[in-house]
Amino acid sequence: MKEPIQMVDLKTQYHHIKEEIDQAVIDCIGSTAFINGPSVKEFQSGLEKYLDVKHVIPCANGTDSLQIAMMALGLERGDEVICPSFTYVATAEVIGLLGLIPVMVEVDENTFNITAEIIEKAITPKTKAIVPVHLYGQSCDMELIMKLANKYNLFVIEDNAQAIGATYTFSDGRTAKAGTIGHIGSTSFFPSKNLGCYGDGGALMTNDDELAKKMRMIANHGQEKKYYHKVLGCNSRLDTLQATILNIKLRYLDNYSQARNQMASHYDTAFENIKELQVPVRQFNSTHVFHQYTMKVKNGKRNELQKFLSEKGIPSMIYYPLPLYRQEAFQQFVDSNFKLPITESLCDEVISLPVHTEMELESMEYVCSQVQLFFNS
Numbered sequence: 001m002k003e004p005i006q007m008v009d010l011k012t013q014y015h016h017i018k019e020e021i022d023q024a025v026i027d028c029i030g031s032t033a034f035i036n037g038p039s040v041k042e043f044q045s046g047l048e049k050y051l052d053v054k055h056v057i058p059c060a061n062g063t064d065s066l067q068i069a070m071m072a073l074g075l076e077r078g079d080e081v082i083c084p085s086f087t088y089v090a091t092a093e094v095i096g097l098l099g100l101i102p103v104m105v106e107v108d109e110n111t112f113n114i115t116a117e118i119i120e121k122a123i124t125p126k127t128k129a130i131v132p133v134h135l136y137g138q139s140c141d142m143e144l145i146m147k148l149a150n151k152y153n154l155f156v157i158e159d160n161a162q163a164i165g166a167t168y169t170f171s172d173g174r175t176a177k178a179g180t181i182g183h184i185g186s187t188s189f190f191p192s193k194n195l196g197c198y199g200d201g202g203a204l205m206t207n208d209d210e211l212a213k214k215m216r217m218i219a220n221h222g223q224e225k226k227y228y229h230k231v232l233g234c235n236s237r238l239d240t241l242q243a244t245i246l247n248i249k250l251r252y253l254d255n256y257s258q259a260r261n262q263m264a265s266h267y268d269t270a271f272e273n274i275k276e277l278q279v280p281v282r283q284f285n286s287t288h289v290f291h292q293y294t295m296k297v298k299n300g301k302r303n304e305l306q307k308f309l310s311e312k313g314i315p316s317m318i319y320y321p322l323p324l325y326r327q328e329a330f331q332q333f334v335d336s337n338f339k340l341p342i343t344e345s346l347c348d349e350v351i352s353l354p355v356h357t358e359m360e361l362e363s364m365e366y367v368c369s370q371v372q373l374f375f376n377s
């Protein structure tokens with residue numbers, strides 16, 4: 001094989017669009033409009049159009065976007081915010097940082113996402129918001145979650161860092177992009193995300209004019225008018241240079257999602273007869289954009305499989321090895337013996353295989369054959 005297999009191949013992806021990117025970056029530097037330059041506005045409206053959402057507010061990174069969302073909702077110290085226990089730390093980190101209480105709940109064993117049924121059991125009089133995470137690339141069942149949120153008068157912030165471009169279908173046939181269904185959606189343009197820039201970046205989405213105004217103000221030092229500060233805010237901007245790159249990459253996003261889906265189907269087929277493996281379960285009412293191709297190893301040999309693959313030159317990752325409620329930083333929010341059975345077993349069973357936009361068929365087939373070899377020998 002020519003190149004070693006990688007989890008994410010940003011280099012080859014760059015080379016395919018190098019001319020466009022290089023020219024745009026040179027032009028951007030030449031313009032010296034590094035902060036709030038024209039590309040930022042262009043990206044904002046481009047993403048609004050792509051997602052069919054009224055407002056996109058670009059910001060510095062995905063973690064900031066979650067924080068700004070929570071600041072805009074007027075939550076108060078001690079309010080409870082429900083989030084999954086099986087997610088990237090950022091989701092719950094900002095809840096705790098703002099003096100709110102992260103209530104970390106179980107996830108569905110097949111979709112890895114939280115559900116309305118799970119959320120409802122965790123609602124108390126102190127609950128103020130829910131943060132569904134569209135893990136690995138498919139949307140949570142947002143229709144049921146929004147119904148529940150309306151019933152209990154709760155805010156919903158979708159953490160859409162992993163599922164940009166996924167489409168959710170409501171029971172009446174209406175569709176919406178993940179991240180545009182809750183009161184606020186948040187996302188990240190970290191380089192390895194499905195729409196990644198060449199550094200840090202993030203954005204917020206909402207159809208609510210008031211919330212949009214508030215979030216824009218918070219991201220800009222709490223000011224609407226320069227040097228007049230209405231609320232305490234932060235400094236969270238998307239660099240013009242990053243917006244310039246994102247404007248180009250947004251045009252390829254659907255192709256990238258399609259490439260990821262093709263690879264996922266390839267894996268699905270190759271592994272369908274391995275009974276010790278559970279390939280990703282596709283939710284009937286959401287498309288999947290395969291930020292990760294994450295399987296469950298059902299025979300207790302997940303770590304052995306990872307070691308075996310590594311020896312064969314195949315990278316793999318464990319997202320996530322430890323439930324949030326077991327992280328040292330989160331002990332202040334849970335009893336020391338707190339445990340959720342599905343989350344616990346997922347941390348022992350999941351493994352993510354390389355799936356990216358530039359993977360060659362030859363590499364795919366090599367990965368498939370080595371996984372098959374592991375289980376058949």
Ligand SMILES: *Cc1c(COP(=O)(O)O)cnc(C)c1O
Binds near residue numbers: 062090189200
């Ligand atoms: C990547 C990610 C974030 C944070 O995004 P950053 O841009 O790295 O701050 C938040 N939530 C989830 C689920 C993520 O995967």
